[in-house]
Amino acid sequence: MPVVSEEVQGLEGLLSKVLDIIRALPPDDFLWFRGHVRQSYTLLPSLLRDGRPAADIFERERRLLTRFRQRSLPFWPSGYPQNDWEHLFAMQHFGLPTRLLDWTENVFVAAHFALQFAGDDSDPPVVWCVDPVAWNRATPVLSEYGAQIHVLATSDDESEPYRPDASRRRNKSPVAIFGTHNSARIVAQRGTFIVWGEDTRSLQDFAGESSASLWKLTLRGDADALRTELNKLGFSESMVFPELSALAVELSRIEGWRDA
Numbered sequence: 001m002p003v004v005s006e007e008v009q010g011l012e013g014l015l016s017k018v019l020d021i022i023r024a025l026p027p028d029d030f031l032w033f034r035g036h037v038r039q040s041y042t043l044l045p046s047l048l049r050d051g052r053p054a055a056d057i058f059e060r061e062r063r064l065l066t067r068f069r070q071r072s073l074p075f076w077p078s079g080y081p082q083n084d085w086e087h088l089f090a091m092q093h094f095g096l097p098t099r100l101l102d103w104t105e106n107v108f109v110a111a112h113f114a115l116q117f118a119g120d121d122s123d124p125p126v127v128w129c130v131d132p133v134a135w136n137r138a139t140p141v142l143s144e145y146g147a148q149i150h151v152l153a154t155s156d157d158e159s160e161p162y163r164p165d166a167s168r169r170r171n172k173s174p175v176a177i178f179g180t181h182n183s184a185r186i187v188a189q190r191g192t193f194i195v196w197g198e199d200t201r202s203l204q205d206f207a208g209e210s211s212a213s214l215w216k217l218t219l220r221g222d223a224d225a226l227r228t229e230l231n232k233l234g235f236s237e238s239m240v241f242p243e244l245s246a247l248a249v250e251l252s253r254i255e256g257w258r259d260a
Helices: 010-023 054-075 084-093 107-114 132-138 157-162 184-188 203-207 223-232 244-254
Strands: 004-009 032-036 100-104 126-130 175-177 191-195 214-220
Touching: 004 010, 010 107, 010 126, 010 214, 010 223, 032 107, 054 084, 084 100, 084 184, 084 191, 100 107, 107 126, 107 223, 132 175, 132 191, 157 175, 184 191, 203 214
Parallel strands: 004 214
Antiparallel strands: 032 100, 032 126, 100 191, 126 214, 175 191
């Protein structure tokens, strides 16, 4: 099914449309969300955005994982990642390129990311929605399991071909997976993930071949006003990024401070 594209007016329109989508889903299904500051951006993980072939991507990932393990140890006061999956999720949330694409279980967290910069009417912000259960069930390599397949966990046998150190032949299609909550950011942002296999196309391209829907909701309205509304709803900098640097940005904004 191709991407379903609609425009929504403000936060009210966004919430109304999301609720309409949710109410039409099967009882055990749900939505994940992702915000983009521009509708022209593609749904593609950072490690895949320079167009390299799959073999180069996995080799680069291997090198990054090795160096991250080697050099990050002094910065972990507790809860040091124990395996490559855990390192991969930590790398994603500290800005290293990975095969992971961040999603969130909270639509307003997605809206925060969509609205974090000034709006552009010619290329407006969007909130993407995906049903991760339907997505996985429509994935060719998982479809044989039918209703038994849900969102994958890193301990599932079906996730093995997507591991950084996979011992089995890698799958092609991206799949929805729950990550390890080894970062305060992942917890605060209700973070979830879609992980890519050997096929380096965007999620939009896969959606055109899938029976699962992908929704693209373009946000219309004054971006500054919408950001203010989000902040008053509690979706502020320090809520999304529970760190002192984000708190400093938030308090500066609240007090109306501007760098001269």
